[in-house]
Each structure stands twice: as C-alpha cells, then as structure tokens.
Amino acid sequence: MTWPVTLSEALLAAGLVSLGLFSLNLAVLSTARLLAPQRRLPASLPSAADLPLVLIQVPLYNEGELVNRILSHLTALDWPRERLQIQILDDSTDASLDASLAAVAALSAAGWTIALLHRQRRTAFKAGALAAGLDQSRAPYVAIFDADFLPPPDFLIRTIGVLHADAGLGYVQTRWLHANAAHNALTRAQARLLDGHFRVEQEARHRLGLPVPFNGTGGVWRRAAIDAAGGWQGDTLTEDLDLSLRARLAGWRSAYLQHLGVPGMLPESPRAWRVQQFRWTKGFVECLVKLSRTLWASSALPPWQKLMISLQLAQPLAFVAGAASILASLPFIAGPAVLSPPVATLALTVGTGGLVGPLALILLGAPGVNPRALAKQAAAALLLTSGLLLSNARAGLEGLLGWRSEFVRTPKPSDRLPILHQRRGGGLPELGAGLALLTFVLLEQPLALLPLALVIGGLLGLGLMQLGEGWPRLALALQRLGTTA
Structure with missing residues (x-):
C-alpha cells in the first residue's frame, strides 16, 4: 500500500470516528431526554409593589420594519409599565432606522420608558450593541428578543418568577416556536431540526444539569451573571453561546423552560438559511477554540460535563469530518486500493448507524x-x-484557523428582493460538487452511491433551491414541489 493510500485511509478513519462520536453524542442526549427525570423549577415573585425593574433589549440591523410588531407585544406584557425599560438597539444603515425612531418617539410620548441607541460603527456587532445598552441601565434583569420574536403576555411573570426563586440561576432560556413553519418545504425541515434542538437537546441538558446554551433571543438574564462572566464579547459569531459558557464557568447555573414558547420567523429562502447556518457553525467552533483550555482547567465542572460541553461545541465539525471522509474515500472508489478490514468495518458501522443520533433528535422533537x-x-x-x-x-x-468575518444577521422574509434581482450564480458550488460526485461514483463504482446518496441528494437539492432564487420559472417549479413535502 503506497503512502498516499495509507494517508487517505488514516484520514478516512479519523473522519469516520469523529462522525461516529458526534452521532453518539446526539443519541446520548436523546436517551437522556427519555430517561432522565424532569426537573421541577420553583417560581415565586415579590408583591406587585416590589416587582423588580426589567430591561428589555431588542437588537436590530436594517430591519426597522419589524419594530412596530414587536413593540406591540412588549407593551402588552403583564408587567407594570413603571418597572419596564425598553431599548431598541438599532445599528441600521438604511431607511429602516426612521421606522424605529418614529416607533420609539410614539411610545415615549405615551409614557413608556423607551430609548433608541444607534451606533455609527457596529463594533463587536450584536454583542457590542447589547453591551452598549447595558451601560445605560442598572436593571437587575435583562430580557432579550430579536426583532422577529413575539413574547406572550405572561413571559416575564414566568421567567423572572423562576430566576427570583433561585438566586443561583444566571439566566433562563425558553423554547422557540415557528410562526411561519408551514411556509414551504425548507421551513418545515427547519422546524423539525429546531424542535429537535429545543425539545430534545436543550431539555436533556436541563435535566442532566448541563449548561443550557442561551439561544440569543427569548431568554432573560440576571445582570449580575452577565457582569460576573465578563460581559458581552464580540470575538465569536455566537456571542450568546460564548456568554452562557463563561457564565457557567463563573459559577452561574441555567434553566430551560420547555413549556414556555416564543414564536419567531424561520428563514424562508435557502440563501438566508445558509447564511444563518454558516454563522452558527463558525461561531460554535470559535467558542471551542476560545474556551476549551479554560473549560478543561476549570474546577467548577466534573469531567463528564466538560466532555459533553466539548462535544457540543465541536458538533458542527461534523461537516469538516464529512467532507474529509468523502475526499479520503475517493481513491478507494476509483482505484484498485482496498480498505483494510478494520476501516471497512468502521465505514459500515458509521454509514449504517451514523443517522441514529440525528434521526432520534428529529423524531423525539416532533x-x-x-x-x-x-x-x-x-x-x-x-x-x-x-x-x-x-x-x-x-x-x-x-473557525479552527481563527479567520475572522463579519456578523451577517439572518435575512428576514421581509428582506427578500424581487426574484429577478437575486444573484443568479447562487447554488452553483453545491450543484457542481453534487454533480461531480455523482458522475465520479457512477463511472467508477456505482455501488458507492448508496452511502453517498444523502450527501449527493442534499448538495443537488440545496443547489437547485438556491439557483431557483435567481431564475423565476425554476423558483416557481421548486415552490410547487415544496408544497407537497
């Protein structure tokens, strides 16, 4: 066996082991969701006259058209008006800033304590906006909502009641609901993935006593926990995950409220979804690089929790492991080289059982x-x-290499440009990779199509969907197809 083949086999084995570990981690969380006992969260509030001051922060960037909708829900919260402070953290660079200014002026004139903070430079992006807002308030509790999330009237009563009853809790996270889940096949698929995350992963972590990651919206923080953790920091693309873990390392616990849901909007276009997933994936890996040494050096957590947190942060590296495994398998598909029995067994095991974890997450979450x-x-x-x-x-x-990039917020449905103005080259990398892999496999070893079918189908499907955004007739055909899914 020549050294290139040996190297390919070693790379393939490493990729398969990684994929197996990531799938096993999801299977463990799914099992814990089924078997671990529920945790009862006591809740209590002081008398109405002694309710604490609450700061509500709404970060926006070029989405001021959403501000009136969320403000109508914030002003309907069951909490005394004099005990609320609302901050619209609008870093917009377009005309949507005018909508925010007008909405804030109207509520201020009506007697609400509300302010708009607009920064000329987006230093540290969303984290920087949240930190700038905190500098102007000393409220002991901070609720955070993205502009497309609409909290129910009892949101503060139920969340702050839990925080008030347990002085060791740093924050609570609620479950995301999906206002537009039925819009198309993509939003329905996202709903399944996110429901698996919240109903299974987050609930399992909560039951096991693991840190529950803050999801950036639909949660309430204790101000003391933010300060103890070092405040908001903008050196990763997932400032929410970063702060949650630093808070845990500083001694603060977290809680997840499964039965309190806050509806938000899912990305409706494949381009918007890809932007969101790129940011989340890179941010997780940035947190892995940033916090791993501190995590393992900490005496605040037992080793098994450190391992579970490390696997959580590394989970998005499944895409790197998957790509490496496919590339490493090509010499064995095309040439006379044959996998050694241990690696062949590993490939069969991971190929057949690797979907158990993700499938369990999706099915239990629905x-x-x-x-x-x-x-x-x-x-x-x-x-x-x-x-x-x-x-x-x-x-x-x-993320692994430390290459920095701009925080690109998830495009909202209201951002959508007319279809003729979409970039017509979108989706070509996925289409090209899918077609190349399909052609290669069919020409060299058709039986290899079976284990690669999911990847090839996914690349071709997502590529066509993105391409359809720039070609009206294709977009219409894909939309009609999606309504049957």
Whole structure:
C-alpha cells in the first residue's frame, strides 16, 4: 500500500470516528431526554409593589420594519409599565432606522420608558450593541428578543418568577416556536431540526444539569451573571453561546423552560438559511477554540460535563469530518486500493448507524406530528442539512484557523428582493460538487452511491433551491414541489 493510500485511509478513519462520536453524542442526549427525570423549577415573585425593574433589549440591523410588531407585544406584557425599560438597539444603515425612531418617539410620548441607541460603527456587532445598552441601565434583569420574536403576555411573570426563586440561576432560556413553519418545504425541515434542538437537546441538558446554551433571543438574564462572566464579547459569531459558557464557568447555573414558547420567523429562502447556518457553525467552533483550555482547567465542572460541553461545541465539525471522509474515500472508489478490514468495518458501522443520533433528535422533537408528514419532513431535514456540507465545512475550518468575518444577521422574509434581482450564480458550488460526485461514483463504482446518496441528494437539492432564487420559472417549479413535502 503506497503512502498516499495509507494517508487517505488514516484520514478516512479519523473522519469516520469523529462522525461516529458526534452521532453518539446526539443519541446520548436523546436517551437522556427519555430517561432522565424532569426537573421541577420553583417560581415565586415579590408583591406587585416590589416587582423588580426589567430591561428589555431588542437588537436590530436594517430591519426597522419589524419594530412596530414587536413593540406591540412588549407593551402588552403583564408587567407594570413603571418597572419596564425598553431599548431598541438599532445599528441600521438604511431607511429602516426612521421606522424605529418614529416607533420609539410614539411610545415615549405615551409614557413608556423607551430609548433608541444607534451606533455609527457596529463594533463587536450584536454583542457590542447589547453591551452598549447595558451601560445605560442598572436593571437587575435583562430580557432579550430579536426583532422577529413575539413574547406572550405572561413571559416575564414566568421567567423572572423562576430566576427570583433561585438566586443561583444566571439566566433562563425558553423554547422557540415557528410562526411561519408551514411556509414551504425548507421551513418545515427547519422546524423539525429546531424542535429537535429545543425539545430534545436543550431539555436533556436541563435535566442532566448541563449548561443550557442561551439561544440569543427569548431568554432573560440576571445582570449580575452577565457582569460576573465578563460581559458581552464580540470575538465569536455566537456571542450568546460564548456568554452562557463563561457564565457557567463563573459559577452561574441555567434553566430551560420547555413549556414556555416564543414564536419567531424561520428563514424562508435557502440563501438566508445558509447564511444563518454558516454563522452558527463558525461561531460554535470559535467558542471551542476560545474556551476549551479554560473549560478543561476549570474546577467548577466534573469531567463528564466538560466532555459533553466539548462535544457540543465541536458538533458542527461534523461537516469538516464529512467532507474529509468523502475526499479520503475517493481513491478507494476509483482505484484498485482496498480498505483494510478494520476501516471497512468502521465505514459500515458509521454509514449504517451514523443517522441514529440525528434521526432520534428529529423524531423525539416532533410529538403529535402526523407520521406521514413527519417522515417527509425528517427526510428533507437530513437532505438539506447534508446540502450544507461545503458551506459549513468552510465555516468550521475558518473557525479552527481563527479567520475572522463579519456578523451577517439572518435575512428576514421581509428582506427578500424581487426574484429577478437575486444573484443568479447562487447554488452553483453545491450543484457542481453534487454533480461531480455523482458522475465520479457512477463511472467508477456505482455501488458507492448508496452511502453517498444523502450527501449527493442534499448538495443537488440545496443547489437547485438556491439557483431557483435567481431564475423565476425554476423558483416557481421548486415552490410547487415544496408544497407537497
């Protein structure tokens, strides 16, 4: 066996082991969700006259058209007006800033304590905006909502009641609901993935006593926990995850409220979804690089929790491991080289069992969903996630290498340009990679198509969907196809 083949086999084995570990981690969390006992969270509030002051922060960037909608929900919260401070943290550079200014002026004139903070430079992006707002308030509790999230009236009563009853809790995170889950096949697939994250992963971590990552919106922080953790920092693209883990290392615990949901908007276009997933993937890996040494040196957590947190932060590296495994397998598909029995067994094991963890997450996170619809949505979720292989593998590598990039917020449905103005080259990398891999496999070893079908199908599907954004007729055909999924 020549050294290039030996190197390819070693790389393939390393990639497969990594993929197996990531899938096993999800399977462990799914099992814990089923078997670990529920944690009861006591809740109490002082008398109405002694309710604490609460700061509500709404960070925006070129999305001022959403401000009136969220403000209508914030002013309907069941909390005394005199005990609320609202901050619109609007770093917009377009005309949407005018909408925010007008909305804030109207509520201020009506007697609400509300302010708009506009920075000329987006230093540290969302983290910088949140930190700038904190500098202007001493409220002991801070609720945070992205502009597309709409909290129910009892949100503060239920969240702050939990924080007030347990002085060791640094923050609480609520479950995301999806206002536009039924919009198309992509949003239905996202709903399955996110429901798996919240209903299974977050709930399992909560039951096991692991840190529950703050998801950036729909949560309430104790100001003392933010300060003790070192405040908001903008050196990663997931400032929410970064702060949550630093708070845990500083001794603060967290809680997840499964039965309190806050509806938000899912990305409706593949381009918007890819932007979001790139940022999340890179941010997770940046947190892995930033915090691993501090995590393992800390005496605040037992070793098993350090391991679970490390696997959580490294989970997006599955895309890097997947891409490396595919590249390393090509010599064995095309040439006379044959995998050694241990690596062949490993490939078979991971190839057949590697979907157990992700599937368990999706299925357990969808109680009450029609089985037929669930099967379609689960298949779409796995396919489309596989289609992110190129983009997310790049994000993971950039995170490992420390390459910095701008915080690009997730485009909202209201951002959507007319279809003729979309970039017509979108999706070509995924289409090219999918077609090249398909052609290579069919020409060299058609049987290899079976283990690679999910990746090839995902690349082609996501590529076509992105391409469709720039070609009206293709977009219409894909939209019609999506309504049947």
